[in-house]
Amino acid sequence: MKNKNTYGLIAFTIVLCWALWNYSVSLELLDKFYKIILPFLIGGFIAFIVNVLMTKLEVVWDKFFSKGPLDKLEKVKRIACLILSIALIAAFFAFTVLLVLPELNSSVKTLIKLIPPAVEKMNVYLQEKATQFNMFEDDFLYLQKQWNNAYETIFKFIQDNKSLLLSRTWIATTTVVDVVTNFAIGIVAAVYLLLEKDVLARSLKRTIYAFNTKERADYLVKAGKISQRVFHGYVAGQFSEALILGCMCFAGMFIIGLPYALVISVLVAVLGLIPILGTIISAAVGCFLILVAAPEKIWVFLVFFIVLQRIEGDILYPKIVGKAVGLSELWVLVAVTIGGSVAGIIGMVMSVPLCSVIYTLLSEKVEEQLEEKNMGDIE
Numbered sequence: 084m085k086n087k088n089t090y091g092l093i094a095f096t097i098v099l100c101w102a103l104w105n106y107s108v109s110l111e112l113l114d115k116f117y118k119i120i121l122p123f124l125i126g127g128f129i130a131f132i133v134n135v136l137m138t139k140l141e142v143v144w145d146k147f148f149s150k151g152p153l154d155k156l157e158k159v160k161r162i163a164c165l166i167l168s169i170a171l172i173a174a175f176f177a178f179t180v181l182l183v184l185p186e187l188n189s190s191v192k193t194l195i196k197l198i199p200p201a202v203e204k205m206n207v208y209l210q211e212k213a214t215q216f217n218m219f220e221d222d223f224l225y226l227q228k229q230w231n232n233a234y235e236t237i238f239k240f241i242q243d244n245k246s247l248l249l250s251r252t253w254i255a256t257t258t259v260v261d262v263v264t265n266f267a268i269g270i271v272a273a274v275y276l277l278l279e280k281d282v283l284a285r286s287l288k289r290t291i292y293a294f295n296t297k298e299r300a301d302y303l304v305k306a307g308k309i310s311q312r313v314f315h316g317y318v319a320g321q322f323s324e325a326l327i328l329g330c331m332c333f334a335g336m337f338i339i340g341l342p343y344a345l346v347i348s349v350l351v352a353v354l355g356l357i358p359i360l361g362t363i364i365s366a367a368v369g370c371f372l373i374l375v376a377a378p379e380k381i382w383v384f385l386v387f388f389i390v391l392q393r394i395e396g397d398i399l400y401p402k403i404v405g406k407a408v409g410l411s412e413l414w415v416l417v418a419v420t421i422g423g424s425v426a427g428i429i430g431m432v433m434s435v436p437l438c439s440v441i442y443t444l445l446s447e448k449v450e451e452q453l454e455e456k457n458m459g460d461i462e
């Protein structure tokens with residue numbers, strides 16, 4: 084056994100040295116490998132999110148059909164709960180999009196209509212200020228000339244860089260196609276993962292015990308159970324918190340008399356699933372909608388939104404999600420920043436429970452070491 088470990092360590096060291104020496108090639112290989120497995124990572128992410136709702140539906144199924152003819156038809160239960168879970172999630176996001184996008188489109192059109200009279204008012208205001216500060220007509224002509232020069236410069240840039248803009252558009256189009264393709268493959272992979280989740284879990288467990296010592300395999304299985312518990316609790320907690328937050332936002336905006344209460348509340352609930360970034364986006368969109376509908380109330384909305392976020396951070400998050408995650412706001416910020424830089428929005432969502440799993444395992448290891456040294460009472 085020692086010889087095998089030694090040979091394995093030597094092989095690993097050789098590979099690591101080669102990778103560091105040829106780091107450009109290594110990074111290129113890692114990038115290609117990441118692009119290959121990205122659809123399956125997306126599928127795993129979708130499967131885990133859907134599985135939270137699917138597990139709840141399977142419990143309800145067992146209650147209603149535990150003594151009926153469908154009791155032993157496990158595949159029927161799995162397929163029915165999977166289809167219902169996907170349908171509910173898709174219906175929720177479709178409702179959100181159909182509710183928010185028309186209002187945004189209407190607000191943009193309203194804003195465009197308000198621009199000409201606003202510009203006219205601005206000109207009158209500037210003329211009044213010019214008279215007040217004794218500005219001459221030549222000063223206005225100079226400002227107008229500078230504005231025309233800037234416009235001509237922008238127009239000339241667009242004319243001279245048509246090919247560049249076309250290539251950029253093509254790159255953006257291919258990127259969108261890649262994203263859609265990866266997402267489609269991810270959905271298919273998620274469906275297969277959810278249909279065969281019990282078989283896959285059993286095969287993975289057997290593989291772990293086959294290629295590891297019993298002590299190490301027990302630890303890996305324990306880490307897997309902790310991960311499953313933390314991730315499941317995190318996702319369920321996030322959805323519960325988002326629902327409560329959306330209801331609180333709607334009630335508060337309705338009582339205060341702010342416009343677009345339902346639209347902004349749904350947006351706050353949905354984007355609340357994305358740590359930090361979701362809050363910024365929902366606040367920006369909410370400010371835009373209220374700025375168009377009732378500009379004098381935008382400060383009321385900002386104060387209300389800040390108070391709502393403090394209630395979420397100080398009361399809702401610790402009570403609902405904190406028990407499952409067990410991280411302070413500082414570590415949440417660190418985890419979200421690192422996860423977002425590595426894997427975008429998916430990384431931002433998954434980094435918090437992943438950091439919590441690492442923190443939990445590390446804490447248990449620290450406690451074991453302190454107990455071995457009879458120093459468990461250290462605070």
